[in-house]
Amino acid sequence: MVLHFFRKITTLLLLLTWTATAWAETGVEPRRVVLGSHQPLTGPASEFSASGRAAQVWFQYVNDLGGIHGRQVELRIRDDRLQPERALEAIRTLVVQDQVFALFASMGKRTHAAAQPVWASFQLPDFFVQSNAPEWTDPARPGVFALEPTPAIEAQVLGQYLLREHGGERIAVWHTQAFREAAFVLLRHGFTPQIQRKESDTSLKALQGIVKNLKRARPQVVVALAEYGDLLRFLRAFAAEEGTALVYMGTALADAETVKLLDPTLLERLRLLTALPLTLEQDHPGIRLHRKLLEEYAPDLVMSRWTIQGQAAAELMTAVLERSGRDLSASTALRSAERLYLPNSHLLPPVELDSQQHRALTSLRVIQLHPDRVEYLSDWIDGR
Structure with a gap:
């Protein structure tokens, strides 16, 4: 009887120990x-x-x-x-x-x-x-x-899309120093004729000079790679010089608020990337x-x-x-x-x-913003 009692106690202690171990993970x-x-x-x-x-x-x-x-x-x-x-x-x-x-x-x-x-x-x-x-x-x-998505992922997606939709056209890419690596990812797609690459700071004077140079080169497509505020400044300088090329950018401006910030004629020429739906998509x-x-x-x-x-x-x-x-x-x-x-x-x-891929948003789509809707210009493009 005593042995039976001790067996019960031992079993209970083992169960308690197992339970404590099972829930010992912090949080x-x-x-x-x-x-x-x-x-x-x-x-x-x-x-x-x-x-x-x-x-x-x-x-x-x-x-x-x-x-x-x-x-x-x-x-x-x-x-x-x-x-x-x-x-x-x-x-x-x-x-x-x-x-x-x-x-x-x-x-x-x-x-x-x-x-x-x-x-x-x-x-x-x-x-x-x-x-x-x-x-x-x-x-x-x-x-x-x-x-x-990283800038390189965005550049990879842009490169695939531009090669398919604008292969053979004159393309120019402007970028800030922080986006230099992304620009080279874009260039590696082997465009013919070769893409013109221009790098500058984002001062008003520098942007005005870049846009004037772009206007003289007469590209059919311009790709701009930079942070949110720098992209807006570039677009305003581009609009002031009455640029006529299509302008491609990453995900930074893929927002319904962009519609309120830019002139409708500029929106018509702007193409963006997005991974997520926008508030415009009611x-x-x-x-x-x-x-x-x-x-x-x-x-x-x-x-x-x-x-x-x-x-x-x-x-x-x-x-x-x-x-x-x-x-x-x-x-x-x-x-x-x-x-x-x-x-x-x-x-x-x-x-x-997977074990080598730890970034979630790598599939993006090309869109055009309209005042009241989003137009999708591509299916999902994998930028890995």
């Missing part, structure tokens, strides 16, 4: 998984943090449908004001105080890089950084995945769902490119957690991410990740 509980993100909730860049709120909305929606494998998904966001030193403190709080399972959709190249020593030392998985910087994924880094099924979720869960949050991007990132994270199964751990989540194939979703393009 993973029987009914909850906690994710963390640092974003500029306040300060001059606070509009970007709408992506984080939209991600929280998506997870609320998923939770109301029963969660993922019986767990509710909680996303905690700490404010970094898009400042590196604040990002470092935000990560410390997420790791030590919030005890998150993984980082998700953190924002900014400089801010996230500043916090890297902290999250790397804790070996936290880092899912879908909202940055187009190639450093996060080229080459693939263990445990790190990024969301946005009949897009994913946009209809997105609008409905914002109205239900965050009626004060205005739909924008940032809310769309936030939900898209959350859809990716949901897919990773679903494929990780009930026995969720850092290793199972990372394996699931590296095997992720998502041909269809509400907002995302086709996504395919």
Whole structure:
């Protein structure tokens, strides 16, 4: 009888030990998984943090449908004001105080890089950084995945499309120094006649000189590779010189707000890339769902490119957690991410990740913006 009693006690202790081990993963509980993100909730860049709120909305929606494998998904966001030193403190709080399972959709190249020593030392998985910087994924880094297409991916897509649609035409490319590598990716497609490449800073004088040179060269197509504000300045200089060429750019200006910033005659000549639908696409099924979720869960949050991007990132994270199964751990989540194939979703393009490919948005389409709609000029083009 005593032996039988001790056997029962031993069995109970083994069960308790197994249970404690099974849920020992930081941020993973029987009914909850906690994710963390640092974003500029306040300060001059606070509009970007709408992506984080939209991600929280998506997870609320998923939770109301029963969660993922019986767990509710909680996303905690700490404010970094898009400042590196604040990002470092935000990560410390997420790791030590919030005890998150993984980082998700953190924002900014400089801010996230500043916090890297902290999250790397804790070996936290880092899912879908909202940055187009190639450093996060080229080459693939263990445990790190990024969301946005790099300039090189955009240049690869543009090169494929231009070769098919404008092969044999006169093409010129203007770029800033930061986009030099992307320009050379474009040039490697072997255009005939050879593309004219022009690099400059973005001062008004420099841009005026570049545009005048382009006008004399009379290209039929101009490709501009630069950051958002620099692209707008280039377009305004181009319009002032009454340029007549088609102008191709990456994803930076793929936004309904661009329609309000540019003259309609310039819009007619502008071609852009996009991975995600725009707010103009009122009949897009994913946009209809997105609008409905914002109205239900965050009626004060205005739909924008940032809310769309936030939900898209959350859809990716949901897919990773679903494929990780009930026995969720850092290793199972990372394996699931590296095997992720998502041909269809509400907002995302086709996504395919593997051990060497850790960037989600690599398939893009060419579009033309109209005041009230988006015209698609291509199917998905893979920029890997």
